[in-house]
Amino acid sequence: MSALRSHKLARPHHVCQHCAATSSQGLTMYVSTAQLQGLMPPINTHNCKSCTHSSIDIKHLCIRLLLLQLRIFYLKRKINGRISRTNAPKEGLWMGCQGLLWCSLSIQFLQKVLSPTLFLPLIWSVLLAYNLNDFEQQCRATGEKDVAFKVMYCGICHSDLHNLKNEWGTSTYPLVPGHEIVGVVTEVGSKVQKFKVGDKVGVGCMVGSCHSCDNCANNLENYCPKMVLTYKVKYYDGTTTYGGYCDKMVADEHFVVRIPDNLPLDGGAPLLCAGITVYSPLKYFGLDKPGMHAGVVGLGGLGHVAVKFAKAMGVKVTVISTSPNKKEEAIEHLGADSFLVSRNQDEMQAATNTLDGIIDTVSAPHPLLPLIGLLKTNGKLVLVGAPDKPPELPIFPLLMGRKIVAGSAIGGMKETQEMINFAAKHNISADIEVIPIDYVNTAMERLSKADVKYRFVIDIGNTLKSTSSI
Numbered sequence: 206m207s208a209l210r211s212h213k214l215a216r217p218h219h220v221c222q223h224c225a226a227t228s229s230q231g232l233t234m235y236v237s238t239a240q241l242q243g244l245m246p247p248i249n250t251h252n253c254k255s256c257t258h259s260s261i262d263i264k265h266l267c268i269r270l271l272l273l274q275l276r277i278f279y280l281k282r283k284i285n286g287r288i289s290r291t292n293a294p295k296e297g298l299w300m301g302c303q304g305l306l307w308c309s310l311s312i313q314f315l316q317k318v319l320s321p322t323l324f325l326p327l328i329w330s331v332l333l334a335y336n337l338n339d340f341e342q343q344c345r346a347t348g349e350k351d352v353a354f355k356v357m358y359c360g361i362c363h364s365d366l367h368n369l370k371n372e373w374g375t376s377t378y379p380l381v382p383g384h385e386i387v388g389v390v391t392e393v394g395s396k397v398q399k400f401k402v403g404d405k406v407g408v409g410c411m412v413g414s415c416h417s418c419d420n421c422a423n424n425l426e427n428y429c430p431k432m433v434l435t436y437k438v439k440y441y442d443g444t445t446t447y448g449g450y451c452d453k454m455v456a457d458e459h460f461v462v463r464i465p466d467n468l469p470l471d472g473g474a475p476l477l478c479a480g481i482t483v484y485s486p487l488k489y490f491g492l493d494k495p496g497m498h499a500g501v502v503g504l505g506g507l508g509h510v511a512v513k514f515a516k517a518m519g520v521k522v523t524v525i526s527t528s529p530n531k532k533e534e535a536i537e538h539l540g541a542d543s544f545l546v547s548r549n550q551d552e553m554q555a556a557t558n559t560l561d562g563i564i565d566t567v568s569a570p571h572p573l574l575p576l577i578g579l580l581k582t583n584g585k586l587v588l589v590g591a592p593d594k595p596p597e598l599p600i601f602p603l604l605m606g607r608k609i610v611a612g613s614a615i616g617g618m619k620e621t622q623e624m625i626n627f628a629a630k631h632n633i634s635a636d637i638e639v640i641p642i643d644y645v646n647t648a649m650e651r652l653s654k655a656d657v658k659y660r661f662v663i664d665i666g667n668t669l670k671s672t673s674s675i
């Protein structure tokens with residue numbers, strides 16, 4: 206991801222036409238919708254630091270928006286009129302907003318006024334354009350090593366929101382998010398050995414890897430350079446991968462895990478991303494042994510399952526959060542042993558040199574120095590969230606205690622199955638809010654405000670009407 210982000214930073218320098226200052230503060234905006242296939246390359250805008258003027262190439266933007274309009278018109282006809290029937294009021298509003306946007310743009314274009322107020326209608330348009338709507342996707346045919354299953358539940362991971370908005374610059378549209386997918390097998394290929402029709406199964410963040418590199422040989426498919434993500438990328442056969450916000454999945458059996466009978470399908474779904482993301486570093490960094498003392502930073506989708514896994518491993522757990530009102534929840538409900546408010550200097554000071562390791566789940570930029578201070582000698586700070594700005598990393602506190610700052614991303618398939626089995630054995634599942642599919646856009650809005658405890662899970666099986674017989 207860092208490579209892709211640097212692509213953004215490496216955009217050509219812009220010259221402000223108002224003060225002639227050159228700046229590399231180029232900002233990339235994407236206008237697209239989940240239904241629109243690759244129609245909108247980035248629109249370049251420029252915020253000038255020297256004169257605080259914002260500018261945009263209006264002509265360029267108008268042409269692109271015209272193409273967008275044509276494409277929307279074309280696709281809406283293509284999607285069987287389902288959108289216009291079910292979402293008539295919303296569609297009317299959407300078209301009205303676009304009309305306003307066009308008036309605003311035309312007037313500003315004609316007057317050649319490059320005003321920052323342009324951004325208001327533009328952002329409005331962008332927000333509306335990111336809504337998820339019906340989209341009929343084609344699954345690939347079930348190959349000889351493939352498992353096809355009816356999707357019952359799919360968790361909403363924070364990365365779904367990032368991808369939907371193309372915040373990492375890697376999304377392609379149409380985009381069907383979802384990589385916490387559970388369901389029931391409906392068909393298996395002739396060479397499938399592990400599964401049969403009727404089995405409960407799950408698919409997490411990846412659906413393919415090369416099977417020949419060192420990582421693959423060591424059950425670390427998640428670090429295979431040719432790993433195929435569950436959605437938004439090209440599969441080996443050239444088709445685009447689509448995630449679990451749909452009624453059917455087809456996946457190579459190697460990337461399918463068995464869901465034990467006693468693990469609830471809805472609460473179990475988020476374990477396929479959130480669960481393995483925290484389980485794997487707890488194991489790898491040796492924070493899974495009774496007597497260890499682990500910190501968990503951030504009490505969200507990842508953090509709350511980290512507490513549950515660590516407690517089940519017999520580890521003493523301290524939750525570290527900016528929000529003091531999560532204390533009761535962390536201790537009473539999730540079973541953490543103690544709680545630190547990261548902004549409370551006295552509390553943090555008193556806890557210096559107490560932790561063997563920390564799982565840091567926070568994906569917003571935050572200082573690492575106070576966390577490093579909590580570590581004992583040889584302590585490990587493991588980052589599993591992905592802030593969009595690199596953190597400041599003070600080296601001296603690392604030297605004085607031989608401390609490690611590390612990263613970790615999900616886990617291999619063998620370990621994912623092990624994690625699911627461990628969860629089933631210890632009755633671990635995510636705390637969830639189950640929603641119908643037509644609530645998904647509201648859920649995304651709430652997720653962007655962290656207004657969920659702790660994971661939305663879409664009830665696909667009961668609320669997404671299948672358009673094809675499975």
Ligand SMILES: [Zn+2]
Binds near residue numbers: 364365
């Ligand atoms: Zn995820």
Ligand SMILES: [Zn+2]
Binds near residue numbers: 419420421429
């Ligand atoms: Zn590989």
